[in-house]
Amino acid sequence: MxxxxxxxxxxxxxxxxxxxxxxxxxxxxxxxxxxxxxxxxxxxxxxxxxxxxxxxxxxxxxxxxxxxxxxxxxxxxxxxxxxxxxxxxxxxxxxxxxxxxxxxxxxxxxxxxxxxxxxxxxxxxxxxxxxxxEGRISPVYLKVKALLAENKIGKVLSSSVVASDGTKAPTTIPEGRKYFLDRRVGGNLLTIFFGHLVDSIHSVLGPFTNTKSTLSTTRAKVDVLSSSGQVTETIKPNTPDHIIYSGKLSNSDSAPISIFLRRAAPFKDTPGFVWSILGETGEIRVVATGPIFQAAEQSPQIFVESFESGDVQEVDLEDEQSPFKLPAxxxxxxxxxxxxxxxxxxPNFEDAIGLHKELAEVLKQWDAEGGH
Structure with a gap:
């Protein structure tokens, strides 16, 4: 060929x-x-x-x-x-x-x-x-999806995600990424980090219904830093640095789902990403240093707890051999x-439109509440 x-x-x-x-x-x-x-x-x-x-x-x-x-x-x-x-x-x-x-x-x-x-x-x-x-075909998300298909924790009762993007100095941003603070560009914490995250979770748990969101811009000013670390300008962000998103899982009898993402580093010596899926007979927990492990080396681990035995086992991801490193x-x-x-x-353009529509509704709600 x-x-x-x-x-x-x-x-x-x-x-x-x-x-x-x-x-x-x-x-x-x-x-x-x-x-x-x-x-x-x-x-x-x-x-x-x-x-x-x-x-x-x-x-x-x-x-x-x-x-x-x-x-x-x-x-x-x-x-x-x-x-x-x-x-x-x-x-x-x-x-x-x-x-x-x-x-x-x-x-x-x-x-x-x-x-x-x-x-x-x-x-x-x-x-x-x-x-x-690419989160849809990441081994971590595929493995969690397989565990649910194997009925490892029974019927899903709820799910929650708590994540930090890893930013160590939220009041500054590198010059090459200052566009993250300009909503008109279309690339920011909501569209890129949260967009990838929520799409990946959809690939495992399905669509959400009755969604509600709270977006906040907690830093009124952010310093833009040159490659040498000098402040080149100070700008006012009009994109969110905190995102709370909740709803119900359409595929699990309206089980509640919540996602919290912030532009900040996690608390010292704690994971930057914790995803829990509670089931009738057990619970799945995914932890990583950050929420973009489908694109960066962030050491994801998957644990499964059995309520009957009380045992917690770490799941082998069994990632196939690849000559490439992330993100490749x-x-x-x-x-x-x-x-x-x-x-x-x-994933194709039609998939992208579905996610764009979901994020547009989040922004619409933010605007209605007086957001940027």
Whole structure:
């Protein structure tokens, strides 16, 4: 089978977070012939060529400085979009219009409207699409789902999550991430951290009903720090730094569910993520140093308590051997599923729209209560 020919938008040699190089590039360079990088598209042709040189890609790799030029390339099958959230729409739309398959990082768009337009267009053009909600295929979430299917704790009675994002100095933020404090960009604690978290929990426990939320911005001002640690500016956030979300589980006779996420480090020597699922005959507890263990090394552990015996056992994750480290490990699983062509084995734009709608309702409630 011929490899899937890839054009990447956002593989920069100078990016602050280097997500494309850490999450996407490792697998694409070692996919055993399933994928081939054909072109890069950055803010300019020179920037794309610099990345080609920096990552030692073949000299035949094309350099583009315009998403439309990338979309016009007949040699590209799949366009991968790994840029800041507020650029997803304008950089991806030309390729969808050109009938190319697309893979976009989560969130799909800066808001529900952008995401809906991209999803509608992709459906009209009949293009295969994927969105990076990799928590669904993370071994931890898959294992918890399997434990419930095996009836390890009986009927689910309730579930709760308490999490901290790990920020050690909540009154400061690195310059490269100051956009987390600007709601217009679309990438922040709610959309990225909470979005990934709640989607992963949905993949295990199903949808929620009767949801209620409380969002707060507790820091009126945040200092932006340069790479050398100097304060470059002080800004007023209009995104939440505390999120409380509750409801009932549709798949478990309306069992209550609650999620609490804060932008702060956890209490000293305590986990930054604790997820409990209470059942009739036992309880499952997942602990980790933080809530993004599907994308970062945060040492997740799963424990199962049996009420009858009183025993608590740690569950072996039995993670299959992988040559990749996080975040590339789970991104590789997405690429493998996409290459298989089996719909339903990877999250797509329609899945993204469902999550966008859920988060839009949270923001709508916040606005109605006088939020930013």
């Amino acid at each position: 011929a490899p899937i020919r890839v054009g990447i938008i956002g593989l920069s040699s100078k990016a602050t977070t280097s997500w494309a190089s850490r999450a996407h590039l490792p697998y694409l360079l070692a996919s055993n012939g399933k994928y081939e990088i054909i072109a890069l598209c950055n803010s300019s042709v020179d920037a794309a060529q610099a990345a080609i040189n920096s990552y030692k890609l073949p000299s035949s790799t094309k350099a583009y400085g315009d998403p439309q030029a990338l979309a016009n390339d007949p040699d590209i099958d799949l366009v991968v979009c790994s840029v800041r959230v507020d650029n997803h729409y304008k950089t991806t739309k030309p390729s969808i219009e050109a009938g190319k398959d697309v893979y976009v990082e989560w969130p799909l768009g800066a808001n529900l409207e952008e995401a809906t337009e991209l999803a509608t267009l992709a459906k009209e053009k009949g293009v295969k699409n994927m969105v990076s909600l 490990k789970n991104i590789a699983r997405l690429y493998e599923a996409f290459a298989s062509g089996k719909q339903g084995t990877f």
